[in-house]
Amino acid sequence: MEEKFKNISFLEYNSMDELPQPEKNLLQKAIEATTSSYAPYSNFNVGAAVRMGNGDIVTGSNQENAASPSGLCAERVALFYAHHKYPQQPVEAIAIAGSQNGKLTSELTYPCAACVQVMVESQKRGGTPIKIIVGSASKVQVIGSVESLLPFSFSNIPAE
Numbered sequence: 001m002e003e004k005f006k007n008i009s010f011l012e013y014n015s016m017d018e019l020p021q022p023e024k025n026l027l028q029k030a031i032e033a034t035t036s037s038y039a040p041y042s043n044f045n046v047g048a049a050v051r052m053g054n055g056d057i058v059t060g061s062n063q064e065n066a067a068s069p070s071g072l073c074a075e076r077v078a079l080f081y082a083h084h085k086y087p088q089q090p091v092e093a094i095a096i097a098g099s100q101n102g103k104l105t106s107e108l109t110y111p112c113a114a115c116v117q118v119m120v121e122s123q124k125r126g127g128t129p130i131k132i133i134v135g136s137a138s139k140v141q142v143i144g145s146v147e148s149l150l151p152f153s154f155s156n157i158p159a160e
């Protein structure tokens, strides 16, 4: 038996203003996307912005439903639409922000595990690491690839 480790590293910034311009711009788009969230049940508004290999940006926000499992997180709204619009383009980065009562949260909004599992597949499709930028009013983290959030992920069902 051997104990094994997987380490993750990420960059932490004290404010959005410290981010390199492309990341700052993407996070700004995610913050703007929170305003189109439909979240009458949780009152938690999430915005996501996805940058494709060709530089285009697709945004999404959480869309809730009275039959709660029918709603969808901001990240999956944005990613699925991004793949629909640009089926041949890799996803380069995704930025995520949460807001409550019109104010950016002071805590970071990390993607839920179901959204990360979708990112695993996006990354596999694109063949390049997806950068995950999570922002809040107080700090920002940039995570270099999806494996850092889900070191062991379900992948394609192996052929028999």
Ligand code: THU
Pocket (backbone or CB within 6 Å): 039, 042, 044, 045, 046, 061, 062, 063, 064, 071, 072, 073, 074, 075, 110, 111, 112, 115
């Ligand atoms: N939500 C997201 O949009 N993204 C996440 O990664 C976590 C949660 C949404 C789902 C629901 O509409 C609300 O936030 C509260 O859970």
